[in-house]
Amino acid sequence: xxxxxSFVPRLRRVGAVAxxxxxxxxxxxxxxxxxxxxxxxxxxxxxxLAESRSSQALTRGVTLTRIVRGTEPAPSDQITTTTxxxxxxxxxxxxxxxxxxxxxxxxxxxxxxxxKTTDLVRSAGALAGVNASFFTFTxxxxxxxxxxxxxxxxxxxxxxxxxxxxxxxxxxDARSNKVLMGHLHWTGSIQNTRTKVTLPLEFINHxxxxxxxxxxxxxxxxxxxxxxxxxxxxxxxxxTPSGAxxxxxxxxxxxxVRTATTRGTTLTADQTSLQATGRDSVALLSVAKGCVKxxxxxxxxxxxKLPLRAGTFGVTGRYRxxxxxxxxxxxxxxxxxxxxxxxRTIAGTTVDGKIVLATIDGRMTTSVGTTMxxxxxxxxxxxxxxxxxxxxxxxxxxxxxxxxxxxxxxGTERAVGDALVFVDSRFTGR
Numbered sequence: 015x016x017x018x019x020s021f022v023p024r025l026r027r028v029g030a031v032a033x034x035x036x037x038x039x040x041x042x043x044x045x046x047x048x049x050x051x052x053x054x055x056x057x058x059x060x061x062x063l064a065e066s067r068s069s070q071a072l073t074r075g076v077t078l079t080r081i082v083r084g085t086e087p088a089p090s091d092q093i094t095t096t097t098x099x100x101x102x103x104x105x106x107x108x109x110x111x112x113x114x115x116x117x118x119x120x121x122x123x124x125x126x127x128x129x130k131t132t133d134l135v136r137s138a139g140a141l142a143g144v145n146a147s148f149f150t151f152t153x154x155x156x157x158x159x160x161x162x163x164x165x166x167x168x169x170x171x172x173x174x175x176x177x178x179x180x181x182x183x184x185x186x187d188a189r190s191n192k193v194l195m196g197h198l199h200w201t202g203s204i205q206n207t208r209t210k211v212t213l214p215l216e217f218i219n220h221x222x223x224x225x226x227x228x229x230x231x232x233x234x235x236x237x238x239x240x241x242x243x244x245x246x247x248x249x250x251x252x253x254t255p256s257g258a259x260x261x262x263x264x265x266x267x268x269x270x271v272r273t274a275t276t277r278g279t280t281l282t283a284d285q286t287s288l289q290a291t292g293r294d295s296v297a298l299l300s301v302a303k304g305c306v307k308x309x310x311x312x313x314x315x316x317x318x319k320l321p322l323r324a325g326t327f328g329v330t331g332r333y334r335x336x337x338x339x340x341x342x343x344x345x346x347x348x349x350x351x352x353x354x355x356x357x358r359t360i361a362g363t364t365v366d367g368k369i370v371l372a373t374i375d376g377r378m379t380t381s382v383g384t385t386m387x388x389x390x391x392x393x394x395x396x397x398x399x400x401x402x403x404x405x406x407x408x409x410x411x412x413x414x415x416x417x418x419x420x421x422x423x424x425g426t427e428r429a430v431g432d433a434l435v436f437v438d439s440r441f442t443g444r
Contacts, residue, residue, distance in 0.1 A: 054394075054396075055083075056081060056083050056103065056395050057388075057391045057394075058083055058384070058388060058392065059084060059096070059098055059099045060098060063085075064083075065082070065084075067081050068080050072106075073115070073141060074112055074113060075108065075109040075110070075111070075112035075113030075114070076109070076113055076115070076141065076142070076436065077106075078105070078107075078414060078419070079104070079105040080102070080104055080105075081101075081102070081105065082100060082102055083103075084100030084101060085100065086098060086099075086100065088100065088379045088382050089379070093355065093377065093378070099382060100382070101374065101381055101383075101384070102374070102375045102380065102381035102420070102421070103375075103392065104412050104420050106370065106412065107369070107370050108191070108369040108371075108436055110192075110368070113191070113438075114438060114440065115141065115439055115440070116189070116437055116439070116441040117191055117193075117369055117434060117436055117437075118138070118140075118186070118188045118434075118435055118437060119146060119165075119186075119327040119328065119329050119432055119433065119434055119435070120134050120140075120167070120432060120435055121167060121249075121431060121432040121433075122134055122137060122159075122432075124250065124251050125249050125250050125251070126158070126159050126251035127157070128149070128158045128159045128429035128430055128431055129429055130428070131144065131145045131412075132411070132413040132417065132418060132427060134432070134435065135413040135414075135433065135435055136416035138433075138435045138437060140437045140438075141415060141436050141438045142371075142413060142419075142435070142436050143371075143433045143434055144359050144361070144372075144373060144404070144410075144412050144413075144433060145430045145432075146359075146404050146430075146431075146432045146433050147165060147329045147331070148161070148163060148330055148331070148332055148404075148431075149162055149432070157221065157250075157251065158429075159431040159432070160173070160219070160220060160431070161173040161431050162330065163176050163178070163183070164200075164330045165328065165329065165330065166185065166312070166326055166328030167327060168324055168325075168326075168443055169322045169323045169325065169326045170322070171310050171312060171322060172218060172250075173218055173220065173330075174200045174217060174310075175199050175312070175330075177199055180333055181332065182196070182197060182330075182331040183195065183197065183329070183330055184329055184331065184361050184402055184404075184434075185326065185327070186328070187323070187325050188325035188326070188441035189323075189325040189441050191369065193363050194314070194320070195334070195337075195361075195362075195400045195402055196315055196334070197315055198313065198320065198328075199315075200312050201214075201309075202214065202218065202245070202308075202311070203308075203309050204288060204301060204302065204306045204308050204309075205307045205309070206302070206304065206306055207268070208305075211300070211301050213294075213297055213301045214243065215244070215310070216244060217243075218244065218246075218310065219246055219249070220244055221244065221289075222241060222242030222243065222244045222277075223241070223242050223291060224241065224257065224258050224259065225239035225292045234260060234275075234290070234291050234292060234295040235275065235295045235299070237291075237292045237293050238293055239292045239293060240292050240293060241292020241293060241294040241295065242289075242291050242294060243289070243298060245310075246287045246288075247286050248281045248282070248283050248285065248286075253279060254277065254279055254287050254289065255289070256277055257277050257278065258277070258291065259277045259295055260276075260277070260289070260298055260299055261273070261278070261290075262287065262288045262299070263279060263285055263286075264286050264288070264302075264306065264308075267305065268308055269305040269306075270302055270305070273299065273302070286308070325441050325443060329404070329434060331361070331402035331405070332403055333402070333403045334402050334403075335360065335362070335390040335393045335402060335403055336362065336394060336401040337400060338399065339394075341391070341394065342390075343390045343403070344386075345387075353385055354385055355382055355383040355388070356376050356407050357374060357376035357377060357383050357407055357408070357409075357422075358373070358374040358376065358384055358389045358392075359371075359374075359404040359405060359406050359410045359411075359412075360373075360374070360392070360398075360401055360403065360404065361401065361402055361404055361434060362396070362400055363399060363401075364398060364399055368397075370398055370401075371412070372392070373412040374389065374392065374410070375410070375420050375422075375423065376406075378423060389403060404434075405430065408422060408423050409430050410423070411427055411428070
């Protein structure tokens with residue numbers, strides 16, 4: 015399920031609010047034994063349904079399990095209602111205590127575009143992976159891969175949390191394979207190093223919006239309506255977004271290289287840029303003189319700073335499924351198709367630290383998909399203690415060695431914004 019472009023600005027402008035309490039504060043995993051991820055039958059449909067499982071070891075500490083519940087194809091007009099299934103679930107289980115590898119996230123050549131999960135797995139040199147974050151709708155956006163929420167790659171915050179209550183985040187330390195799940199928020203600002211005047215940031219690598227009432231102005235500096243301030247990095251795209259507004263390019267030390275009264279430029283590897291629209295254009299030009307200090311901080315729900323190191327990766331889901339072993343997904347509205355049966359991608363951890371990535375095929379007679387309630391129940395049956403719902407629908411994809419494992423609902427694999435991947439080697443990034 016992608017998020018349509020028109021929904022993105024509203025999502026990304028919402029202020030941070032409290033959400034489900036995270037089960038782990040910092041990169042910690044609670045000790046204790048727990049049932050194996052494939053121990054319980056799936057609580058889907060009628061109790062008398064046949065269920066088959068097959069597992070294979072992909073490498074040391076990593077197994078792939080395929081679960082099929084139900085044997086007869088669903089009538090095409092009963093996919094959303096049948097209690098007879100079938101359901102096809104693929105489960106990748108990673109045991110960090112015995113594995114030689116690490117979990118990471120990747121977005122491909124640049125953040126703004128989309129790539130197929132199979133290609134992301136191949137290009138990362140990964141053994142396996144699944145699609146991850148929600149992203150801008152591919153059919154209508156200039157920057158379709160733009161994450162709708164948190165995106166951390168190699169310790170770099172390349173997309174900010176939205177503050178939207180539904181946002182659920184997964185952060186992994188690739189050095190230890192310890193996972194944090196919860197609802198994160200952030201702060202960002204630029205400060206003139208001489209005058210100490212500070213201007214808050216609203217976006218990272220997301221195009222600022224020109225106020226509707228100032229769309230016809232030749233210069234945004236003449237606008238009296240509030241606009242946006244956004245920071246762009248070289249990872250975003252070949253060029254920064256173009257259009258009305260102002261842009262200031264900074265070198266690696268945060269000193270101004272050039273200033274323009276229109277937006278859109280190319281950045282070298284050591285440069286960043288700041289863009290502003292509306293009356294924030296004047297504010298940016300006032301602050302961004304000489305040199306500025308750029309500050310971005312990611313915070314957990316208690317307000318504690320999350321360290322962003324070279325091995326830190328983070329992606330965005332929508333709704334927490336399980337927290338401390340309890341189902342926490344909201345009931346949803348019967349009219350909201352998001353909560354109805356759909357293909358799903360799940361990421362979670364067991365209480366003893368195993369990492370589980372799972373896909374549930376859906377919208378097909380051969381696998382009908384799951385509601386949000388059913389998805390949480392599946393996560394619990396897989397032995398998960400904490401779990402989030404990643405992007406699903408036509409995006410749901412699992413790849414092993416660059417080959418599709420599941421069956422995408424659209425018949426062919428959809429390009430996505432980013433992926434969670436398992437690389438069968440120790441993390442060596444600096």
